Amino acid sequence: MACKLREFVQRVRACKTAAEEREVIAKESAAIRTAFKDDNPKRHRNLLKLMFMHMLGYPTHFGQMECVKLIAGNSFPEKKIGYLGFMLLLDEKQELLMLVTNSIKNDFNNANQFIVGVALCAFANLCSAEMASDLAAEVSKLLQHSNPYVRKKAALCCVKIVRKVPDFGESLLRPAITLLSDKHHGVLISAIKLCIVLCQTNSTLLEQMRKETSNLVEILKNLLTSEYRAEYDCSGISDPLLQIEILRLLRLLGKADADSSDIMSDVLAQVMTNTDARKVPGSAILYECVQTVVHIEATKGLRVLAINVLGHFLSNNDNNIRYVALNMLVKIVALDLQAIQRHRSIVMECLKDADLSIKKRALDLVYALATEDNVKALTKELLEFLMNSSRDLKQDLTMKICSVIQKFASSKLWYIQNMIHLISEAGEFVKSDSLYMLIVIISNTPKLHGYTVRLLYNMVGKWKNQESFALIAIWCIGEYGEMLVNHAGELEIEDPMTITEHEVLDTLEDIAAKSKESINIRVFLLVALLKLSSRYDTCTERIKDMIENYKHSSTLEVQQRAVEFSAIILKYSSIRKVLADRIPALNETVYESKRADGAVAALGPTVRVASPPLFSENHITAPTICTKLSSTDSVNLLDLSIDKEASGQTLDGFSMLQDLLNMDTRSSSKSSPYTGISDIDKNFTEDSKEHPSTSFGNEQFLEMYSAQGPMFPSIVALQTNRLKVLFNFSKPTNNPEITMIHATYLNCSSDLCTDLMLQAAVPKFLLLKLDPASGNILLPNANGTITQCLTVTNTLHGQKPLMMRIRVTCKVNGQEIVEQAQVENFPSGV
Amino acid sequence: MIHFVILISRQGKVRLTKWYSPYTQKERQKVIRELSGLILTRGPKLCNFVEWRGLKVVYKRYASLYFCMSIDPEDNELECLEIIHHFVEILDRYFGNVCELDLIFNFHKAYYILDEVLLAGELQETSKKSVARVIAAQDTMVENAKEQANSLTNIIAQATK
Known part of the structure; x- marks a missing residue:
């Protein structure tokens, strides 16, 4: 069998x-x-x-x-x-382990070296903390064994013991130091490993070990100069693995200790100059040596030597060697920036490597090497590199470039130029707050408005389907469109060019045609067209037609805007100019504080550079107010109120930019579980924070605006297949804070409603008083109504609009029915 | 230190595993699965280091076998490559032009050799010759013991005839 x-x-x-x-x-x-x-x-x-x-x-x-x-x-x-x-x-967590402890102990004392060896091996592999304590005495006895085969294994078992139970370290120091004078390489390397572990676990042991520094230096020197011994030779280098181990121990001894660093510096220099780096073993020694130099109190000359070794590594053909060099350089970049700067061109070459992990490391290093002096050349190189880089690297690269530009920008012109190039190339990876920042900077720099819009206009012709780039271009064309035509604010570096108004519109049409899916672009485009309609006198008709096209858009947001805007152009040309005026300069300080808040909230894996306010030297305060409308709410349509509490950074995508145009693509009806009046109240407050602007019925507000009277249209506050609640409004003339709401209830179903009751909740800034209703029984099929009067006092009148959540309960056929709704469509001005 | 050594074939079959840090049997399976997915798919021109769960895995391919060792992030990756090479050379000397089949049929021998090269996740011997010597000596011991046992059974068999 x-x-x-x-x-x-x-x-x-x-x-x-x-x-x-x-x-x-x-x-x-x-x-x-x-x-x-x-x-x-x-x-x-x-x-x-x-x-x-x-x-x-x-x-x-x-x-x-x-x-x-x-x-x-x-x-x-x-x-x-x-x-x-x-x-x-087995693994060391199993209980069976207890059963062999005794066998192992017996085998330690066996006369046969191989039986002792195999027992030590099992011990080293499986030893738990408990087993370590039980057998530590036996193992340390074996450190003095007459046979080197046993000694080396015992030393490594001690390494394991100290790792498991650090308290044993002290008793092992003496035997470990004694082993350092062993001639057998196996014992020596094991002893050094034991010393390393002892130094790592206990600082007093480290102090005592420092006395051995010169001894270790001597061993290393002997290795370097010893004659050829075939047994330990490795492509012409004498026992590289032992050398590495010695260097590692020297690193611990020399760290933060000038005296021992001094003792070892000669031999370190000798290793670095004499080791052949062409083969892996040589490079491994050099790499270890460089690490040691970096960690000890080395002289400047020694450090430069070490960095040069890494520089040579970078031009090595072996990927592995380049990888470790980059890895190391990133770690020590703070140590000696100047010495590393010299190798920048080779690092840039590594960006083009086929290996992604090398590319990423090179990128990290390039980023770390950026300073105010080299930032211009560096950004240029990186932008060029971005154009040809593969997709997997693009995201990281874009973020790095963006961060470099923001961190080291010395002039606004340079900042705007480079950001625009970056966005045109890889806009999808640029964070929304960086996009917003760019808009803030542009809007605060009147001198560069003309240049910026012309640059964008030129580049948009070679548009690479980057939505964010298109949005910024369209926004700028909308805001500063006339400067395209009239050469305003032309800089010396620009080539003068002649653009007609129709050409600008052609370009806009072109973008719209290329981006069939994007709602954002469409919405931005409509706003830009409205703005241009008041500036391009020769093309009013064409703009009107372009807007008309979108009246049949299947997207609500786009359609609504198209309808509203064409109404503005057709019927309300008297206020069009005011509505379509340029926005006031965006407030940088508000933005900065907002960004700081966001940075705290978004403390993610990416390192955020602490960013001082950009260009504080010519910071523009006092934004020019251009709005002359009496009713603040009616500006909402084109409002750029950045003082809203909405935090765009918590949302992905273009929420910042959407903010700018106050675009609300979210659905207006929100359902949240009804848990109680206080919760509603809380919800309301939160809602009002993130959603202060309301969408109006199409032309309602315009009618109102022209009427200017205290008359308000009635709204449907709640409509279900059973119930309908209408709100009518009136205001006492003496106090604008108070609004009287006359609620009318209708029963649309064919069943009788009894015990009708209304509950309403409002945010804290509103005070609500409910009068008793005219009755509590509603006849079916809208035969009869109940009315009720609600009095609302808005303590923040003019700052915050009314909002309310209502709940109507009634009984139909003995069953309780609950209907609720959030009322947001209050007419403006109430 | 080295946390584990894994040998996987190009088809993802495990040929040798050695764990120097405590991993339960379940975790071991998971580690092997993850790493073989990660390493076997890497292109030939990429560097031999993979960052994985806070550790570094250094691997090198010899013919159809991948030798993988996991080390701490601050350890010397090039040294680890050299250790792998050291191990492979010793295997090569022992089996005489080692191939995957040698390691399949004599997997226990491969373990014995590894135990003479590494101990507790650390290198214990830098001389290939001395490893070869102790392995040969142990082989002889096993052979002698076998012969002895055989002759003993022979004696008993004859005696009971």
Whole structure:
């Protein structure tokens, strides 16, 4: 029944399907289980088969006890397989571990070095904190064993013990230092590792270890100058792995200690100048040495030498070597910026590497290397690089460029130029607050309005389907469109050009045609057209036609604007000029504070640079007010009220820009679970924060605006298939804060409604008084009404509009019916 | 330190695993699954380091086998590559031009060799020759023990005839 290991492996490998393999394994498992029961002498062979199954991922827990039995056996082959099985099939969390502690202890004292060795190996692999405490004394005794094979293993077991129970460190210091004078390389490297762990866990041990610095330097020097020994030679370098370990220990000893740093600096320089970097072992030594130099109190010369080593790494053909060099340079960039700057051109080359992880690291480094002096050249190079970069890198790259531009911008002209180029190239990756920032800066720089709009106009011809770029271009053309035509504010660097009004409109049409899906672009376009209608006198008709086209848009927002705007152009040309006037300069300080708030809220994985207010030297205060309308609310349509509490940064996309044009693409009806009056009240306050502007009925507000009287149209506050509630408004002439609402209830269904009752909730700035209703029974089919009077006092009249949530309860056929609605469409001015 | 060593074939079959940090059996399966997905799909021209769950995984492909070792982020990646190479050279010397099949049929031998190269996640021997020596010595011990056992059973068999 039982077969040899080799046969078993062959059989498993011959299986063609997973099911077949499972069957073979199941059969063999069963056989092994029975074999284990009758104390078969082939136990170790069976165990090896189990290990093979385990490697394939099959359950083998029933073999664990067998391992324990084998370990307790006498012969070397049994022990060896027992320990191997134990290490493979168990992890150090299992309780079975307790059972072998004693066997391991006995094997430590075996006369055979290999049995001691295999026991030490199992100990190192599986030792738990408990086991470490139990056997620490035995293991440290083995550090003085006559056989180096045992000594080196014991030293590494001590490493494990100290990692598990750091308290043992103190007692291990002396033996560890003694081992440092061992001639056997295996023992030496293990001893150094033990010293490293001791230094890392305990600072007093580190102090005592410092006395060994010169000793270690001596060992390293001997390695460098020793004659050729084939056993330790590795492509012409004498025992590179040992050298690396010594350098690592020296790093700990020299850190924050001038004396020991001084002792080791000669040998470090020697390593850096004499090691051949062409092969991996040499580079590994150099890399370790550079790390040591960077961490100790090295002289400036030594540091420059180290950075130059990394510079050489960058031009190496091996990806791995370039990778570590970049990684290291990013870490030490603060240490010696000047020395690293010298290698900037090579770093830029690494950006073009085929390997993404190298590119990313190079980018990090380039970003870290940006200073005020090199920012212009650097940004130019990065922008060029952006055009050809792959998509996976673009996002990171765009954010970095954006951050560099914002951080180091020395003039507004440079800032605007570069931001616009960046957005035209990769606008989708530019954060919305950066876009908003750009708009704020543009609007605050009257001297550059003309230049900016002409630059955008020229670039929009080569538009690369970046929505945010189109939005900024359209916005600027809308605001500063006349400067395209009349050459206002022309700078010396510009080529004079002649653009006609019709050409501008052609361009806008072109963008609209290219971006069929984007609602944002459409909405921005409509606003721009309205603005241009008052500035381009020769094309009023054409603009009117363009707006008319959108009257049949299937998107509500677009259609509504088109209808409103064409009404403004047709019927209200007297106020058109005022409505379409340029917006006042956006307030930078408000924006800055908003950005600071956002930065706190958005403390994500990306590092935010602390940003001082941009261009504070020529900060423009006192925005010019251009609105002359008496009713503040009616400006809402084109309002740019940035003092709203809406935090655009919490929303993705173009919420900032949408803010600018007060565009509300969210649906106006909101349903939130009704939990109680106080909750409603809270909701209201929150709602009013994020949603202070209201959408009006199409032309309603315009009518109102021209009427200028205290008459208000009635609204439908609630309409369901059962109930309808109408609100009529009146205002006492002496106090504008008070609004009387006359509510009328209608029953549209064919069932009788009884016990009708209204509840209403308002935000805190409103005071509400409910008069008793005229009755509580509503006849079916709208045969009869109930009226009720509500008195609302708006303590923030003129600042905040009215809003209310109402709930109507009634009984129909003995069943209670609840209807509720949020009333937001109050006429302006109430 | 090295947290684990995994050998996977190009088809994603595990050929050797060694864990120096505590991972439960379940976690081990997960690690292997994740890493083979990550490493086997990497292009040939990319660098041999992968950042993974706060650790660095250094891998190198020899013929159809990927040798992966995971190290701490502050460790020397090039050194780890050298350790992998060191291990491969020792395997090569022992098996004589080692191939994947050698490691499948003699997986326990591969473990024995690894245990002579690494201990507790640290390198213990930089000399290939001395590793070869102790492995050979142990092999002889096993052979002797076997012979002895065989002769013993022979004696018993003859005695009971």
